[in-house]
Amino acid sequence: MLTTEERREIETKLGDYPNKQAMSIESMLIVQRNRGWVSEESLRDISELLGLSVADLDGVATFYNLIRRKPVGRHVALVCDSVSCWIMGCDRVRDRLCSSLGTTLGGTTADGRFTLLPIVCLGACDHAPAVMIDGKLYEDVDERRIEEVVAQYE
Amino acid sequence: MDKPLTGNFRADKEAVSLAEYERSGGYQGLRKAMLMAPAEVIELVKRSNLRGRGGAGFPTGMKWSFVPLGKDAPHPKYLVANADEMEPGTFKDRALMERDPHQLIEGMIVAAYAIEADIGYIFLRGEYECSYERLARAIAEAQASNYLGRNILGSGYNLAIHLHASAGRYICGEETALLNALEGKRAHPRTKPPFPQISGLWGKPTVVQNVETLCNVHHIVNHGTDWFRGLSRTQDGGTKLYGASGKVKRPGLWELPMGTPLREILEEHAGGMRNGLHFRGVLPGGASTDFLVEEHLDTPMDYEHVQRAGSRLGTGTMIVLDDQTCPVGMVWNLEHFFAQESCGWCTPCWSGLAWTEKILYAMEQGKGSARDLETLTFQTKFLAPGNTFCALAPGAVEPLQSALKYFADDFRRHVDEQRCPWRR
Numbered sequence: 001m002l003t004t005e006e007r008r009e010i011e012t013k014l015g016d017y018p019n020k021q022a023m024s025i026e027s028m029l030i031v032q033r034n035r036g037w038v039s040e041e042s043l044r045d046i047s048e049l050l051g052l053s054v055a056d057l058d059g060v061a062t063f064y065n066l067i068r069r070k071p072v073g074r075h076v077a078l079v080c081d082s083v084s085c086w087i088m089g090c091d092r093v094r095d096r097l098c099s100s101l102g103t104t105l106g107g108t109t110a111d112g113r114f115t116l117l118p119i120v121c122l123g124a125c126d127h128a129p130a131v132m133i134d135g136k137l138y139e140d141v142d143e144r145r146i147e148e149v150v151a152q153y154e
Numbered sequence: 155m156d157k158p159l160t161g162n163f164r165a166d167k168e169a170v171s172l173a174e175y176e177r178s179g180g181y182q183g184l185r186k187a188m189l190m191a192p193a194e195v196i197e198l199v200k201r202s203n204l205r206g207r208g209g210a211g212f213p214t215g216m217k218w219s220f221v222p223l224g225k226d227a228p229h230p231k232y233l234v235a236n237a238d239e240m241e242p243g244t245f246k247d248r249a250l251m252e253r254d255p256h257q258l259i260e261g262m263i264v265a266a267y268a269i270e271a272d273i274g275y276i277f278l279r280g281e282y283e284c285s286y287e288r289l290a291r292a293i294a295e296a297q298a299s300n301y302l303g304r305n306i307l308g309s310g311y312n313l314a315i316h317l318h319a320s321a322g323r324y325i326c327g328e329e330t331a332l333l334n335a336l337e338g339k340r341a342h343p344r345t346k347p348p349f350p351q352i353s354g355l356w357g358k359p360t361v362v363q364n365v366e367t368l369c370n371v372h373h374i375v376n377h378g379t380d381w382f383r384g385l386s387r388t389q390d391g392g393t394k395l396y397g398a399s400g401k402v403k404r405p406g407l408w409e410l411p412m413g414t415p416l417r418e419i420l421e422e423h424a425g426g427m428r429n430g431l432h433f434r435g436v437l438p439g440g441a442s443t444d445f446l447v448e449e450h451l452d453t454p455m456d457y458e459h460v461q462r463a464g465s466r467l468g469t470g471t472m473i474v475l476d477d478q479t480c481p482v483g484m485v486w487n488l489e490h491f492f493a494q495e496s497c498g499w500c501t502p503c504w505s506g507l508a509w510t511e512k513i514l515y516a517m518e519q520g521k522g523s524a525r526d527l528e529t530l531t532f533q534t535k536f537l538a539p540g541n542t543f544c545a546l547a548p549g550a551v552e553p554l555q556s557a558l559k560y561f562a563d564d565f566r567r568h569v570d571e572q573r574c575p576w577r578r
Contacts, residue, residue, distance in 0.1 A: 016275075018356055063340040066321040081487070082243070082491060083441055084243050084400060084473055087399075087473070120322075127405070132281060
């Protein structure tokens with residue numbers, strides 16, 4: 001079930017658009033902000049609220065990079081692998097992250113602490129490599145600094 | 155020198171407040187625009203020679219002039235700020251939105267007034283959370299001060315602006331794909347014609363315009379076309395946000411006169427190459443532009459000159475290749491991105507880019523063959539403009555085709571030595 005807050009947020013944003021379909025993506029992002037991902041049940045609830053089929057919503061959900069259809073850990077680290085970050089050594093940062101957290105890119109740690117995901121261009125190319133954790137941007141990271149950064153997250 | 159776009163930026167990187175913005179002349183362009191007829195504003199922007207800063211460089215005033223005006227025009231009409239900025243190597247619009255959000259709002263109101271739009275959307279990258287917060291605050295402040303909403307500054311003109319967070323796909327930056335994304339659908343590009351200015355969002359007239367472009371509009375109205383054209387060193391009006399990333403001494407972002415030579419940007423502003431490294435090439439305007447090399451360093455960075463040098467100004471944010479970085483690996487990274495971000499709407503792009511990426515990956519792994527080089531060359535022609543539904547694939551093969559030309563020896567070494575010569 002959508003929470004009262006989720007339902008209210010979606011209904012408020014509906015006023016920005018001439019029809020309900022326009023809220024399909026934003027509704028999923030609202031749910032995801034609260035729960036970390038978009039489950040089948042959430043899709044069903046959104047489909048009822050917006051009057052769209054679950055298949056319609058799923059077709060949209062699977063198209064967009066930022067909509068997650070699988071559960072994630074307590075924290076999500078987005079590792080930029082675009083060209084400027086690649087030149088500046090994002091592969092080493094990614095490898096260190098994977099080895100120190102004991103998971104792979106795309107995976108979640110066994111204790112559910114972290115999910116590591118690749119991301120394209122965080123728009124921080126002049127401070128590459130860049131990593132974003134729970135929406136917070138970390139610039140000019142290297143192997144040593146990334147260990148210090150993730151240590152802050154329980 | 156005048157820096158209209160970044161002159162207000164605070165050293166602490168906080169957003170310019172509404173009060174600070176107004177003290178520096180903010181919303182004066184809007185006040186002047188409200189005293190003009192919409193068609194006059196369009197004419198002024200046409201005369202300024204402002205060209206779109208999102209990559210394609212289409213003349214802004216001309217784009218607006220295709221929108222039906224007057225009492226018989228269909229409504230609602232829409233203005234969309236394209237704040238998607240997913241081109242790798244590009245980081246200019248984020249700075250404008252985070253550090254001077256009212257500038258975008260004012261530019262949007264003036265642009266919307268010119269095309270008689272009723273509703274504005276800011277289509278913003280999902281990852282730009284800081285931009286989202288600051289723009290949301292600026293929209294609320296502008297509304298509270300009657301710069302937005304009903305009867306703006308007593309003019310009788312009404313406009314609402316809504317923030318829309320994207321869920322991320324590179325194709326969303328393409329103007330018609332962006333419209334589908336805003337309508338809550340998969341972001342596939344649409345056939346043109348009809349052009350969005352006639353039939354855009356929900357079938358109504360719509361203008362989609364890049365953030366940096368919009369940030370120029372009210373300055374033109376406020377200070378005039380002569381002033382705007384005088385900011386440039388060449389024919390194309392205004393200043394430009396240029397950026398550099400890669401192994402230069404001072405990567406960064408600078409507002410400079412349009413037409414500033416490449417060498418000056420890289421050597422004076424970016425500080426030249428890091429110690430011990432040499433310049434080999436540069437993607438002058440993001441990931442979808444052709445490499446320029448040493449012989450092009452004196453090219454003035456504007457639309458015409460960069461095109462004559464065989465590339466595109468694109469977003470003006472450049473990615474520098476040094477002599478210790480593998481050009482084949484760099485192109486593999488780029489094609490990996492484009493293959494992944496192909497929306498799948500047309501087969502040449504969807505299939506061709508995946509094939510291209512696989513060949514380059516094999517080459518980097520020491521498994522390339524001479525025939526692969528022929529296939530790569532073939533792909534650059536197969537995916538050239540006119541062969542695909544939109545510009546994603548033609549843009550994707552720009553760095554590849556120029557790399558095959560300028561770094562041919564590096565590709566050949568990968569094949570001959572069956573390894574990446576840069577990998578230790």
